[in-house]
Amino acid sequence: MKTIHLTYMLMFFVVTIMYAQKINYPVSEIPETLKKNADAVIREHTVTKVIINDLRVESHEKFVVTIFNKSAQKLGYFDEGYDKHSSVSHYSVKLFDSKGVLIKKAKSKDFLDVKAFDGFTLYDENRRIYYHPYSEKYPYTVELEFSRIDKQTLSLGGWYPVYDFNVAVQNAVCNIITDADCPIRTKELNMAVPGQKTIIDEKTHYSWQLVNYNALEEEPFLPGYSQIFPQVKFATNEFNYDGYRGSMSDWKTFGSWVRELNKDRQVLPNATVSKLQAMVEGIDNDIDKIELLYKYLQDNTRYVSIQLGIGGWQTFEASLVDETKYGDCKALSNYMRALLNAVNIESNYIVVRAGKDASPIDVEFPSQQFNHAILCVPNKGDTIWLECTDQKQPFGYLGSFTQNRHCLLITEEGGKLVKTPEYTRDSNTQFSTNYCIIDSAGNCQLKGKTTYKALQYENIARYFYRSPKEQKEELYKDLNTPNSTILNYSFERNNEPIPVASRQLELTINKYGTTNGNRLFIPVNPLNAFNFIPEKLSSRKYPVELRSNTFDMDTLTFELPESYSVEYLPEPIGISTPYGEYVSKGSLDGNKFTYIRSLKMAKGIFPPEDYEKVREFYKTISNADAAKLVLIKK
Incomplete structure (x- = not known):
């Protein structure tokens, strides 16, 4: 009887625990349509921002996501940054299994508060609080919640409810509350349902919602995020950052704020000014003076990331860079401006959104959209652009990092x-x-010998930063030619606004040609064969954006073995499409076969129905570059 009584007690205890456990976010409640193509489903995401005044924005955020596989694991991480102008509090993380049963609640000791150090940052006031929960058993759900206070209104961020491809959204809401003293501007992109604006108790309430948004599959050659996913941008007209008030009602007033922030910070020590003036004495051409001072900058300074002062916006004084010999993009661009001022050459500070694949700024929505600084020298209409953070950058070359994009030129006006x-x-x-x-x-x-120019110069630019041992190791990787031995190589380059670099190469490739009976098959393109064929799609949803804008030409002469004769020459090919042009042809002269191949890639945005044509063009190039010369024994 005691045993039975004990068994009933245990059963009662277990049942009591089961009922006491609150069930949250069971995966079974996710609509099947949202699971399709989804690595994760955002179950709930609520963002509320209350703009108290121009120096205080209070936010609260709750984010619940169900993770279906490892590729989406990072979506469940808590990682929030802050600095002296912001704070993060009331943060919590909960982990649930597929049935919605709580399996982990983070404790305070689980969260790490560390410097936001990236390895290139010398001085940094930025910090981050993080905790990375996960479960070995999929699917699982993570609930993240936190509050933050931002003591600035320069950047309010935006609302981006869809994090990536293969991520669905069950319910996402963004609310902004402000009063008449802090009006905001908004801009909606790709929103199926427009936001709501109401006035309650003299406060303006903005609200946007995204419900049951199916996961999108990624396609090759997609345009940028802003052309695909729903988002809302918001910004104030008048703002305050660390006591520095400004306006971004238009680009002119925002530029005035940047100018005033960095005003009178180009003063150099008298000794340095005298040295610079002596350096250019006798040089009549301003371009030669600019190039000389740019080399002086490169030889005497180095780049470090510095996140001090007012959010990294105000540059260090030129005199400090002159003393310490280092600076970030702002400080080095400002220092270069000071060097030019010393010899009476005018220049303009520029802020820009940098990055090879960075999305363009929205020119119709004046706001803080920049992450880098460069310098522009008008030079009486013959403009010179200077990237000031790279000690080996060719003079006047911007490269893929900042070329072909709108930026903000700071003038006296x-x-x-x-x-x-x-x-x-x-x-x-x-x-x-x-x-x-x-x-x-x-x-x-x-x-x-291969010669690289302009953006294609960047294909080998890194070699000029490497030791001979590193150069050879990377060269083997780049060539990716089996059974090869590098006998000799060298690199050269000029220092022009449109840079040119060259690579001389000698190597042997064992068994380059393959034999089959009495035949020898020789590939005609050993070093620059095109082999990318985009995947076949059953349907294409979005426009096709081609970004490559290059011209390759290869001339190869093959000296063939005397014991063989030519049985087959690759057919000449000529293709001209809106997406590019390809030409290849060969000619035989005795035992020498010359093969000439050119490929011009076109950039542009094309309708979705062109995707298969683009794919066929790439496939044709790949097949042509795989062509072989066929020899037969005499």
Whole structure:
């Protein structure tokens, strides 16, 4: 009887615990349509921002996501940054299993509060609080919740309810509450349902909602995030950052704020000014003076990331950079401006959104959209653009990091939108000439030169930062040619606004040609074959954006073994499409076969129905570049 009584007590205890456990977010409650193609489903995401005044924005955020596989695991991480102008509090993390049963509630000791150090930052006031929960058993759900206070209104951020491809959204809401003293501007993109604006107790309430948004599958050649996913931008007209008030009702007034922030910070020590003036004495051409001082900048300073002062917006004084010999993009651009001022050459500070694949700024929505600083020298209409953070950057070259985009030029009158130069296809070239000796066993001895220009210069720019040992290791990786041995190589480059670099190369490739009976098959493109074919899609939803804007030409001469004769020459090919052009042809002269191949890639945005045509163009190039010369034994 005691045993039975004990058993009943245990059963009662277990049942009591089960009922006491609150069930939250069971996966079974997710609509099946949202699970399709989804690595994760955002169950609930509520953001509320209350703009108290121009120096205080209070926010609360709750984010609940169900993770279906490891590729989406990071969506469940808590990672929130802050600095002296912000704080994070009341943060919590809960982990639930697939049935919605709580399996982990984070304790205070689980959260780490560390410096937001990136390895290149010398001084940094930024910090981050993080905790990365996960479960080995999928699916699972994470609930994140926190509050924050931002003591500035320069950047209110935006609302981006869809985090990525293969992420669905069950319910997401964004609320902003402000009063008449702090009006905001908003801009909606790709929103199926427009937001609501109401006045309650003299407060303006803005609200947006996204419900049952199915996961999108990623497609090749997609346009940027802003052209696909729903989002809302918001910004104030008048703002305050660390006591520095400004306006961004238009680009001119925002530029005035940047100018005033950095006013009178270009003063150099008298000794440095005298040295600079002596350096340019006798040089009549301003371009030569600018280039000399740019080299002085590169030789005497180095880049470090510095996040001090008012959010990293105010540059260090030029005199401090002159003393310490380092600075971030702002400080080095400002220092270069001071160097030019010393010899009476005018220049303009510029803020820009940098990054090879960075989305363009929204020119119709004046706001803080920048992450980098460069310098512009008008030079009486012959403008010179200077990237001041790279000690080996060619003079006047911006590169893919900042080329062809709108940026904000800071003048005495305020800000002015201008566009950095674009490097055209005729500039972005890669031309090679190679001589290949093929022996009767199919081995190849190759000697050649490849010249890279403009954006294609960046294909080998890193070699100029490497030791000889590192150069050789990377060269083997880049060549990706099996059975090859590098015998000799060298790199050269100029220092022009449109840079040109070259690579001389000698190598052997064992068994380059393959034998089959009495035939020898020789690939005609050993070093620059195009082999990317985009995947086949059953349907295409979005426009096709091609970003490559390059011109390659390869000339190869093959000295063929005397014991073989030519049985087959690759057919000449000529293709011209809106997406690019491809031409290849060969000619035989005795035992020498010369093969010339050119490929011009076109940039542009094309309708979804063009995708299969683009794919066929790429497939044709790949097949043509895989062509072989067929020899037969005499």
